Amino acid sequence: MVAVNRDGTEQQLIHGRALANPKLAHATTRARPPEVTSPYFVSRLRGDERSILIRETPLKFMYDAWYSNPDANPYITQVNVHDGRHDRLGIVPLIQPKVLVDHDGQPRFAFGYDKERKTAVVWKERAEAEWTGFALAGFRADTIDPVHLTAGNRAVEFTAIKDGERFTALYRLDLATRAVERVAGLPNQDVRYVITDLKNERAVGISGHPEQGPIQWLAPEDPVATLHASLSRSFPDHDITFLTSSEDGQRLLMLIQSDRSPGEYFLFDRQTKRADMLRAVRRDIDPRLMRPREAITVTARDGLRLHGFVTKPAAAGPHPMIVMPHDGPTGRDSWLFDADAQLLANRGYVVLQINYRGSRGYGTEFEAAGYRKWGTAIQDDIADATRWAIEQKIADPARVCIFGTGFGGYSALMNAAREPKLYRCAISNAGMFDLAATLAAPRLTDSARNRLERTMGADPALLRSQSPLYQAERVEAAVLLIQRKYATDVYADQAKDMYEKLQRANKRVELFEPVGEEGAEMNRTRFERVLAFLEQQLK
Numbered sequence: 001m002v003a004v005n006r007d008g009t010e011q012q013l014i015h016g017r018a019l020a021n022p023k024l025a026h027a028t029t030r031a032r033p034p035e036v037t038s039p040y041f042v043s044r045l046r047g048d049e050r051s052i053l054i055r056e057t058p059l060k061f062m063y064d065a066w067y068s069n070p071d072a073n074p075y076i077t078q079v080n081v082h083d084g085r086h087d088r089l090g091i092v093p094l095i096q097p098k099v100l101v102d103h104d105g106q107p108r109f110a111f112g113y114d115k116e117r118k119t120a121v122v123w124k125e126r127a128e129a130e131w132t133g134f135a136l137a138g139f140r141a142d143t144i145d146p147v148h149l150t151a152g153n154r155a156v157e158f159t160a161i162k163d164g165e166r167f168t169a170l171y172r173l174d175l176a177t178r179a180v181e182r183v184a185g186l187p188n189q190d191v192r193y194v195i196t197d198l199k200n201e202r203a204v205g206i207s208g209h210p211e212q213g214p215i216q217w218l219a220p221e222d223p224v225a226t227l228h229a230s231l232s233r234s235f236p237d238h239d240i241t242f243l244t245s246s247e248d249g250q251r252l253l254m255l256i257q258s259d260r261s262p263g264e265y266f267l268f269d270r271q272t273k274r275a276d277m278l279r280a281v282r283r284d285i286d287p288r289l290m291r292p293r294e295a296i297t298v299t300a301r302d303g304l305r306l307h308g309f310v311t312k313p314a315a316a317g318p319h320p321m322i323v324m325p326h327d328g329p330t331g332r333d334s335w336l337f338d339a340d341a342q343l344l345a346n347r348g349y350v351v352l353q354i355n356y357r358g359s360r361g362y363g364t365e366f367e368a369a370g371y372r373k374w375g376t377a378i379q380d381d382i383a384d385a386t387r388w389a390i391e392q393k394i395a396d397p398a399r400v401c402i403f404g405t406g407f408g409g410y411s412a413l414m415n416a417a418r419e420p421k422l423y424r425c426a427i428s429n430a431g432m433f434d435l436a437a438t439l440a441a442p443r444l445t446d447s448a449r450n451r452l453e454r455t456m457g458a459d460p461a462l463l464r465s466q467s468p469l470y471q472a473e474r475v476e477a478a479v480l481l482i483q484r485k486y487a488t489d490v491y492a493d494q495a496k497d498m499y500e501k502l503q504r505a506n507k508r509v510e511l512f513e514p515v516g517e518e519g520a521e522m523n524r525t526r527f528e529r530v531l532a533f534l535e536q537q538l539k
Helices: 221-232 339-346 363-367 379-390 407-419 434-440 444-457 460-465 469-474 492-503 522-538
Strands: 037-045 048-061 066-067 074-081 086-092 094-099 107-113 119-123 145-149 155-162 171-176 178-186 194-197 202-208 240-243 251-257 264-269 276-278 293-299 305-311 318-322 350-353 395-405 425-429 478-482 511-512
Touching: 037 074, 037 094, 048 086, 094 145, 107 145, 119 145, 145 194, 155 178, 155 202, 155 339, 178 202, 202 221, 221 240, 221 251, 264 425, 276 379, 305 339, 305 379, 318 379, 318 522, 339 350, 339 522, 350 379, 379 395, 395 407, 407 425, 407 469, 407 478, 425 522, 434 444, 434 460, 434 492, 469 492, 478 492, 478 522, 492 511, 511 522
Parallel strands: 318 350, 318 395, 395 425, 425 478, 478 511
Antiparallel strands: 037 048, 048 066, 048 074, 074 086, 094 107, 107 119, 145 155, 155 171, 171 178, 194 202, 240 251, 251 264, 264 276, 293 305, 305 350
């Protein structure tokens, strides 16, 4: 964690491996002092410009590097941003919690996971009290997410799904009377973002993901709402996010991004009405050269409506198409800038990304519809979207490849097996191919195993039937498997097993094992190989 002045001067390392011991700055160094932790910013402290609160999680050597221990309870720590001195205030009894601080700078709520990897909320009734469980009758406990405390710490506003309903909405709980009132909701979608006033004392707007519709303003007269409207006129077709503000509310830090821009940070002065650009998220990207992302709607074979995006090259189509299922499976693709899609579109490929059942953001029923159907209904959704693109004359039906990472890599091989005539090639990066082996991996953490059992299933016959490793005979597409050499994650051995299985079945398969650590250079090496393979197979 680094503290730095607005102009980039006086960069000060205030937390991290290198601060504890410069020899341990390398992530794959096995030896480390026990006090080294992974930091995460929680909150500034009102009235104290020198200190912040962070969440510190102990590290654990997993796979082939040090990572935050996914099963550890973190510390809440006050850190001096000028010299790195810190004072631990206590431990939060949850895993990977989001910590909510009241207007006096005291941690009061936390939302995370318990030891069984079930979502849970804890709170402190008073600042000096111990953490205790927080439950509300009439709401799904695994959906309660505290957002902020109102003026005087009198109430907490939270998002949750009420019993009998499908989508999250915004609610307010009076901490004295325990009375709950519904503040607002969105039609047929989850409330994903809550926008507060400049003092962070009341909600003034709610929204879903950018492509799901405009912000619903609850207080259109509030300065935040009027400022957003003014900025939207200056930055049309952009997503504007207020990140934080000065204590007097006169200066706001904003992130402005779009489907063509990875984003730029601006500092807006309300008195002078001036927005100064601080820096770009990606200085190497020229938004003028990027391609727009078009939102699409596809009806799956069972009638379920699916949403996704198409990124087209500049030239007229139909084009060779890359179907790019996202990781997860509970992740999602959004309208905002996607570097992989832009790279492929720049090379002349149309990119199709579909939020198949199981993706988040469309309600709990939609997400649960993908549970234990990794290799069946989810794959049908991807295939249905592919055929839709062909029918729309977006894609050349003879030049379609499927490419993904993680679960997307699993889907690339599973779809190639289930739909052997649909794809000319399939590329899997760090994919899983044997679900039973994934679930039984000794390096898998307890929390990850519990999550997999819930979403993937645990029945051996089910797992085998939905594993690409046992479908090799059905694959007709040319296959490229990418797995970083010397990686020791739970999928590392599966790539070699899949490669050998495809070879024994006399299939066209290549195994690419780049050497090095994850990062920009590794990503470049990986994509150079991907582009060469696509050129060979689709041009």
